[in-house]
Amino acid sequence: MRTNHRTAPALTVPWLVAGAAALAALAVAMYLLNPPKTEAASTTGTVVSTATSHLGRILVNSRGHTLYLFGKDRNGKSACSGPCAAFWPPLIANGKPLVAGGARAPLIGTTRRADGRLQVTYKHHPLYTFAKDKQKGQTNGEGLNAFGAKWYAVSPAGAKVLRQPVQSGIPQNNGGDHDSDNNGGPGDGDLEADSDRPGNGVGCAARPRAKHPRVSQPDSPPGSGDTCELAALPDRTLG
Numbered sequence: 001m002r003t004n005h006r007t008a009p010a011l012t013v014p015w016l017v018a019g020a021a022a023l024a025a026l027a028v029a030m031y032l033l034n035p036p037k038t039e040a041a042s043t044t045g046t047v048v049s050t051a052t053s054h055l056g057r058i059l060v061n062s063r064g065h066t067l068y069l070f071g072k073d074r075n076g077k078s079a080c081s082g083p084c085a086a087f088w089p090p091l092i093a094n095g096k097p098l099v100a101g102g103a104r105a106p107l108i109g110t111t112r113r114a115d116g117r118l119q120v121t122y123k124h125h126p127l128y129t130f131a132k133d134k135q136k137g138q139t140n141g142e143g144l145n146a147f148g149a150k151w152y153a154v155s156p157a158g159a160k161v162l163r164q165p166v167q168s169g170i171p172q173n174n175g176g177d178h179d180s181d182n183n184g185g186p187g188d189g190d191l192e193a194d195s196d197r198p199g200n201g202v203g204c205a206a207r208p209r210a211k212h213p214r215v216s217q218p219d220s221p222p223g224s225g226d227t228c229e230l231a232a233l234p235d236r237t238l239g
Contacts, residue, residue, distance in 0.1 A: 103122075
């Protein structure tokens with residue numbers, strides 16, 4: 001009895017077609033679930049931006065935390081490591097660093113740290129955050145002298161930001177020195193401050209006229225040549 005062996009290939013062809021279709025569908029599903037990385041998708045790099053603080057406009061990271069420069073860094077290289085880096089964490093580059101807000105793209109870059117990681121720089125200053133800054137807008141590290149040098153917030157121009165002196169509310173002439181003499185030097189015409197200074201001749205103008213012009217008293221120690229009319233001398237002293 002003869003056996004027809006030609007039916008076997010005919011039966012396996014549909015199974016091969018179905019298997020190929022299943023593999024193709026699986027490949028499409030994997031592609032959709034895990035698309036390849038492209039330049040358009042890789043926009044999650046470390047961001048340097050700007051914010052307004054009581055120091056003025058300063059650089060901040062993507063969380064809004066202040067970025068600092070270290071006065072000990074030289075030639076774009078970080079001098080902060082170990083315990084220093086624990087207090088002042090370096091801003092590590094995650095891909096190509098990006099800028100936002102008022103930060104300037106030509107000023108941003110990276111530097112290789114001793115541990116091999118890339119740290120973000122701005123105008124060749126390695127950038128750091130401060131462990132004591134817990135919230136946006138805090139600048140607790142400004143002006144601190146730690147680990148061998150001072151720390152400063154950074155302006156959008158890449159310069160250190162200096163804390164402005166507290167104003168006294170007294171108008172200052174010629175720059176002033178924030179005290180009541182209004183000028184930083186004696187004899188500036190500030191009546192309140194100079195009226196009791198020996199030999200200035202200013203206190204006389206500051207005091208009201210006495211009703212007995214003939215009576216006068218020295219405004220300063222003897223020999224100063226500085227006299228003023230007595231403002232409120234009782235009549236009984238006139239004799």
